[in-house]
Amino acid sequence: MSTRASDLLTLTREGLYCPLGDFHVDPTWPVKRALITHGHADHARAGHIQVMATPETLRIMAVRYGEDFCTTSQEAALGEAIRIGDVTVRFVPAGHVLGSAQIVIEREGVRVVVSGDYKRAPDPTCLPFEVVPCDVFITEATFGLPVFTHPDTRGEVRKLLDSQRLFPERTHIVGAYALGKAQRVMALLREEGWDGPIHLHGAMEKLTELYKREGIPLGETRKVVAAERKDLAGAIVICPPSSIQDLWSRKFPDPVTCFASGWMRVRARARQKGVELPLVISDHADWPDLCRTIRETGAGEVWVTHGQEDALVHWCGTEGIRAKPLHLLGYGDDGEAEPAPAEEAA
Numbered sequence: 495m496s497t498r499a500s501d502l503l504t505l506t507r508e509g510l511y512c513p514l515g516d517f518h519v520d521p522t523w524p525v526k527r528a529l530i531t532h533g534h535a536d537h538a539r540a541g542h543i544q545v546m547a548t549p550e551t552l553r554i555m556a557v558r559y560g561e562d563f564c565t566t567s568q569e570a571a572l573g574e575a576i577r578i579g580d581v582t583v584r585f586v587p588a589g590h591v592l593g594s595a596q597i598v599i600e601r602e603g604v605r606v607v608v609s610g611d612y613k614r615a616p617d618p619t620c621l622p623f624e625v626v627p628c629d630v631f632i633t634e635a636t637f638g639l640p641v642f643t644h645p646d647t648r649g650e651v652r653k654l655l656d657s658q659r660l661f662p663e664r665t666h667i668v669g670a671y672a673l674g675k676a677q678r679v680m681a682l683l684r685e686e687g688w689d690g691p692i693h694l695h696g697a698m699e700k701l702t703e704l705y706k707r708e709g710i711p712l713g714e715t716r717k718v719v720a721a722e723r724k725d726l727a728g729a730i731v732i733c734p735p736s737s738i739q740d741l742w743s744r745k746f747p748d749p750v751t752c753f754a755s756g757w758m759r760v761r762a763r764a765r766q767k768g769v770e771l772p773l774v775i776s777d778h779a780d781w782p783d784l785c786r787t788i789r790e791t792g793a794g795e796v797w798v799t800h801g802q803e804d805a806l807v808h809w810c811g812t813e814g815i816r817a818k819p820l821h822l823l824g825y826g827d828d829g830e831a832e833p834a835p836a837e838e839a840a
């Protein structure tokens with residue numbers, strides 16, 4: 495009997511499941527064997543028995559959940575073909591955050607790619623997305639509407655630096671998610687020539703240290719708790735998005751509140767969050783890149799996991815590609831799932 499795509503991947507209560515390999519991908523409930531695309535909390539959960547992921551993702555999970563986040567873990571080197579049951583799997587860069595990978599599942603020439611979250615825009619903190627030709631492509635659709643086109647990140651970071659030069663006495667507080675976005679903003683600031691210290695909220699420290707240990711150059715970072723009030727005039731501070739509005743931010747002299755997110759394209763969201771300087775910096779593909787990626791994979795069938803699924807499914811139809819929305823529960827904007835409140839309080 496020849497292999498069908500449904501033997502390679504199907505949907506169960508716990509999430510995406512490979513029957514021939516007997517494993518789940520990014521399950522939202524504890525399972526026997528989980529393959530994890532990346533360290534965001536909506537994809538990487540604690541409590542599985544066996545976990546396979548890239549070495550970076552395993553280390554991110556250990557930092558977030560403790561060393562005992564699973565019973566046994568197995569590193570998957572990028573590009574390495576690994577046999578699991580009756581299938582072969584391979585982890586390929588997804589360009590989303592440090593360690594993020596697409597998971598390629600194949601047997602007898604039939605190939606399914608679970609892309610996790612991904613982007614095509616350059617990111618100095620992780621390897622770029624690689625297109626893998628496949629039969630079935632599993633995609634997210636966080637920004638799956640034609641209105642979402644992300645600008646060049648360099649221009650967004652320059653807006654921040656221009657504002658800092660214009661208001662040298664004010665503290666610029668930048669809301670950014672603790673895994674990936676915060677470190678990307680730091681690396682982009684360095685690329686655009688900011689060589690002063692970058693101050694960090696406590697919730698950013700552990701993952702930023704991990705990025706540095708992994709060899710990502712982020713320059714000098716300082717704990718904001720250790721800083722004198724006078725040293726924070728003109729400083730750039732990175733904190734969790736929720737902190738830009740709360741009491742925490744009030745200790746800074748006349749702050750300029752900024753938020754680095756793809757959602758900052760939506761003016762109303764920026765206003766509603768009280769953001770003075772919105773920075774459109776996204777770790778997810780925008781609409782043109784979602785469409786381009788689907789085309790480039792040559793997939794005849796597309797499954798859309800989460801986000802704005804309907805528009806992307808409709809677009810696939812106009813391209814003659816079979817597509818279905820999965821409406822996966824438990825996935826979402828990475829920010830909604832992280833950081834955990836306890837972590838934020840740190």
Ligand SMILES: [Zn+2]
Pocket residue numbers: 532534590611828
């Ligand atoms: Zn993610």
Ligand SMILES: [Zn+2]
Pocket residue numbers: 534536537611825826827828
């Ligand atoms: Zn996600």
